[in-house]
Amino acid sequence: MNPIKIFKAGNDAENNAAESIWYENWLLLKKNRSAMFGLYIIIFFVFLAVFAPVVAPFDPYLQNIDLRKMTYFSWPYILGTDDFGRDILSRIIYGSRISLVIGFFAVSISLVFGSLIGLISGFYGGWFDRISMRVIDIMLAFPYILLTIVIVALLGPTLLNAMIAIGIARLPQYTRIMRASVLAEKEAEYVEAERSLGVGNMELMFMSILPNCLAPIIVQATLGVGSAIIESAALSFLGLGAQPPTPEWGLMIASAREFVSNAWWIVTFPGIAIVxxxxGFNLLGDGIRDVLDPRLKD
Amino acid sequence: MDNNRFLDIKGLNVSFYTQKGVVPAVRELDLWINKGETLALVGESGCGKSVTASAIMRLVPSPPGKIESGEILLDGKDLLRLTEKEMQEIRGDRISMIFQEPMTSLNPVFRIGEQIAEVFITHYNMDKKGALAKAVEMLDMVKIPAPEKRVRDYPHQLSGGMRQRVMIAMALSSPNPGLMIADEPTTALDVTIQAQILDLMRELQKSIQMSLLLITHDMGVVAEMANRVAVMYAGRKVEAGDVYDIFENPMHPYTVGLLNSMPSNEKYRHAGRLEAIEGNVPNLLEIGSGCPFESRCRYAEPLCREKFPDVKEAGNGHSVWCHFAGDIKFI
Amino acid sequence: MEKILEVKNLKKHFEIKKEGMRSSGHHILKAVDGVSFDVYKGETLGIVGESGCGKSTLGKTLLNLQRKTGGEVIFEGKDISSLSDREMKAYRRRMQMIFQDPFSSLNPRKKISYLLTQPMRVNGLDKEFNLDERVDTLLDVVGLDRRYKNRYPHQFSGGQRQRIGIARALSLRPEFIVCDEAVSALDVSVQAQILNLLMDLQQKYGFTYVFIAHDLAVVELISDRIIVMYLGRIVEEASKADLIGNRLHPYTKALFEAFPDINPRNKREKKIVVGDVPSPINPPQGCHFNPRCPNAMPRCREEYPPLKEIAPGHKVSCWLYE
Structure with a gap:
């Protein structure tokens, strides 16, 4: 009997399917309704951010003293105006640019540096591992909003510094997750197998082990974008992030909080945008986690 | 003859509803075990032998698993019609089960003596002291040296073989041990330890007249332990009969292939290529209505793909499910 | 016969942290404790033993995947066990390993074509070989369809994965291959295919195998010579015929008797070895097998017997044969 005929038998149905694990995961994710809902929310806001000048009816900085604190549904100001007479809807649309950039930028910092430190620590161990883990322990000993505030205070209160601070303060989590997965993955037989074929440390670390450790990091990063947005809003609210007149959502809430009793919409609509x-990011993150690590489901 | 059957499974169908489709794990399975006998259920991974065991215990994880139809009669009572509460009373009393890796079924934070004593406390209403004394007795029965010391050990302090002995002791502690299901009980053990455990099981079974359902992939273990054998392939029973008939006069091409695949087969005593079964176990999702072995069978004809064969009887309870059983001359 | 590998008094010890809260310090686990043997070109040397006997550690130490504690592994006149990773690279090509677990020995995120070409790329041979052609050839050699090269490992069954593992080990055209429990994770019917494949490849390319397994029947089938190990040491070394017909060490006898025969009329008579395999951390004084040995003598409890050649090619380490 010829072997080729035989091997076809069990596998013909999936013959042209060169499906990577990522693609299969995407198919599973597509079936998860709440994750998809989260994704649509994110896409919606990304769309707003990208096309803000087209979508927004007004210039977000344009003040109009005559039209202050117009209530919602007062045409053409759909969501009303704030205490300087600026269109709230336009400010929220422009604000999505800032929030998303903050989210992605802060997460990128913690993702890249945190993972890198975790990868090296887990792979090599030794003195680098000991030192970096102690530093991380110290960072984790701080209440983490306090740590963020301390870093911003040191760097100076600007939006960019707020992003950097959030990124640094969240970095230990990524390091820990990455290190733990690397430690587990390092023991897998394929690592030994590749070593026996002469594969060097760099290729092992970045080409072989890293791709297998990405799943929990991706979950963390997705959820992290959401929390970074909240934190930057909090920092702006405290006056440590974006400075007026930037249309940043947290700042919008902060500067209008005194009107909450007579013009609640000025505070509420940016709040809804944040929520x-x-x-969106939380739903998507949870969905990704369900797909990548079914054990964590319940 | 029928009332001698302690366990009688009729037309059992079990499926798993996965994201990729419905997996027919066990199909139209008939199986019975007489009182005091050992039935070996043999097959390779994915053949449905372990699912059958879970079905008897009513422990098929659901979802995704589902017992679609069939009867599982234990002493004439259909287990599939019992309430969960009634079933709980049967588990660990009339039917007990031991697994490949005993560590997973022993609770790591309790001493083994306490775990065995628990059986006596629940099933016999004994007090703790009496139950612990019984535990020592049971450990002695399964030949654990220095049992009065060992009762105070935690599971991780025991070797694999010792843990399996503890599991057997627990299984035999129930008031009415009728059937023991042993799912690959020695697969994780070393050969010398395997021999000890198999001996112990045989000896105890004889002394308390218990039925044993031995699930294994190892034909050597089957030859040593079984009175009767049922061979499963991809969810179907393909051949069943007396152990001597199965080993000396196998009639299904798969059984023949399995025996020929064993390196310990006499004919390979002095080297040579093995007569392997070519190909791989088929994907259960894509299995049709025909004989599941058709894709790997060197004697397959178009008929085999279309229709699952009816049973052919060869006497002495030797049944084969192959269209050409008896016609094939195995080399 | 020409020696391809000479192992001299090889030792591999591990430090194990002591258990318990109050104890400190280390135990020494002597996984491989002074093992010497030769491997001849083109043969299959089987190494058999139960868990904890050190056979897997031995295999990895032979290939310098684990650093030895002492002794020598001489490959073509050179002690490779003392080479640095860099110096070892030249030898890696020629000495390969086939691993036990076909599910964990292939990186799940990589396509088959990547897995099969990686060894050539990292060894700088991508100019020497036409990689595409080479992948096709390798798949042909191990009996897999060429179209499978764009798939990922999880799309294959255990047997097919093991074929991929073998193809990868062959990609560098090695001469010496250590098979570490290469078929024990497979179903019987698939195991037979893989054993056949390994035997065919040996015939075709003249490989030398060190075949490590716990399954006596498998080792017996594939090997020309067999080494039996117990708790880090060799207890018997013999040709296959000698080991089948005239096994000497009580442990070897016990092992063979415990192995279930597939003839139901040959039910083993009750002569099984008693007791558990002792922990390799604290092996029994004297001959390690003495507490379980039916023939133990006072001397066995005091001194470890030397491995002694009592017939040409047949060595045993037991005081009975003094």
């Missing part, structure tokens, strides 16, 4: 975006 929606964060919800």
């Amino acid at each position: 929606l975006v964060v919800l």
Whole structure:
């Protein structure tokens, strides 16, 4: 009997399917309704951010003293105006640019540096591992909003510094997750197998082990974008992030908080925007986790 | 003859509903075990032998698993019709089960003596002291040296073989041990330890007249332990009969292939290529209505793909499910 | 016969942290404790033993995947066990390993074509070989369809994965291959295919195998000579015929008797070895097998017997044969 005929038998149905694990995971994720809902929310806000000048009815900085604190549904100001007469809807649309950039930028910092430190620590161990883990322990000993505030205070209160601070303060989590997965993955037989074929440390670390450790990091990063957005809003609220007149959502809430009793919409709509975006990232993150690590489901 | 059957499974169908489709794990399975006998259920991974065991215990994880139809009669009572509460009373009393890796079924934070004593406390209403004394007795029965010391050990302090002995002791502690299901009980053990455990099981089974359902992939273990054998392939029973008939006059091409695949087969005593079964176990998702072995069978005809064969009887309870059983001359 | 590998008094010890809260310091686990043997070109040397006997550690130490504690592994006149990773690279090509677990020995994120070409790329041979052609050839050699090269490991069954593992080990055209429990994770019917494949490849390319397994029948089938190990040491070394017909060490006898025969009329009579395999951390004084040995003598409890050649090619380490 010829072997080729035989091997076809069990596998013909998936013959042209050169499906990577990522593609299969995407198919599973597509079936997860709440994750998809989260993704749509994110896409919606990304769309707003990218096309803000087209979508927004007004210039977000344009003040109009005559039209201050217009209530919602007062045409053409759909969501009303704030205490300087600026269109709230336009400010929220422009604000999505800032929030998303903050989210992605802060997460990129912690993702890249945190993972890198975790990867090296886990792979090599030794003195680098000992030192970096102690530093991480110290960072984790701080309440983490305090740590963020301390870093911003040191760097100076600007939006960029707020992003950097959030990124640094969240970095230990990524390091820990990455280190733990690397330690587990390092023991897998394929690592030994590749070593026996003469594969060097760099290729082992970045080409072989890293791709297998990405799953929990991706989950963490997705959820992290949401929390970074909340934190930057919090920092702006405290006056440590974006400075007026930037249309940043947290700042919008902060500067209008005294009107909450007579013009609640000025505070509420940016708040809803924050909730929606964060919800989007959380739903998506949870969905990705379900797909990548079914054990964590319940 | 029928009332001698302690366990009688009729037309059992078990499926798993996965994201990729419905997996027919066990199909139209008939199986019975007489009182005091050992039935070996043999097959390779994915053949449905372990699912059958879970079905008897009513422990098929659901979802995704589902017992679609069939009857599982234990002493004439259909287990599939019992309430969960009634079933709980049967588990660990009339039917007990031991697994490949005993560590997973022993609780790591309790001393083994306490775990065995628990059986006596629940099933016999004994007090703790009496139950612990019983535990020592049971450990002695399964030949654990220095049992009065060992009762105070935690599971991780025991070797694999010792843990399997503890599992057997627990299984035999129930008031009415009728059937023991042993799912690959020695696969994780070294050969010398395997021999000890198999001996112990045989000896105890004889002394308390218990039925044993031995699930294994190892034909050597089957030859040593079984009175009767049922061979499963991809969810179907393909051949069943007396152990001597199965080993000396196998009639299904798969059984023949399995025996020929064993390096310990006499004919390879002095080297040579093995007569392997070519190909791989088929994907259960894509299995049709025909004989599941058709894709790997060197004697397959178009008929085999279309229709699952009816049973052919060769006497002495030797049944084969192959269209050409008896017609094939195995080399 | 020409020696391809000479192992001299090889030792591999591990430090194990003591258990318990109050104890400190280390135990020494002597996984491989002074093992010497030769491997001849083109043969299959089987190494058999139960868990904890050190056979897997031995295999890895032979290939310098684990650093030895002492002794020598001489490959073509050179002690490779003392080479640095860099110096070892030249030898890696020629000495390969086939691993036990076909599910964990292939990187799940890589396509088959990547897995099969990686060894050539990292060894700088991508100019020497036409990589595409080479992948096709390798798949042909191990009996897999060429179209499978764009798939990922999880799309294959255990047997097919093991074929991929073998193809990868062959990609560098090695001469010496250590098979570490290469078929024990497979189903019987698939195991037979892989054993056949390994035997065919040896015939075709003249490989030398060191075949490590716990399954006596498998080792017996594939090997020309067999080494039996117990708790880090060799207890018997013999040709296959000698080991089948005239096994000497009580442990070897016990092992063979415990192995279930597939003839139901040959039910083993009750002569099984008693007791558990002792922990390799604290092996029994004297001959390690003495507490379980039916023939133990006072001397066995005091001194470890030397491995002694009592017939040409047949060595045993037991005081009975003094």
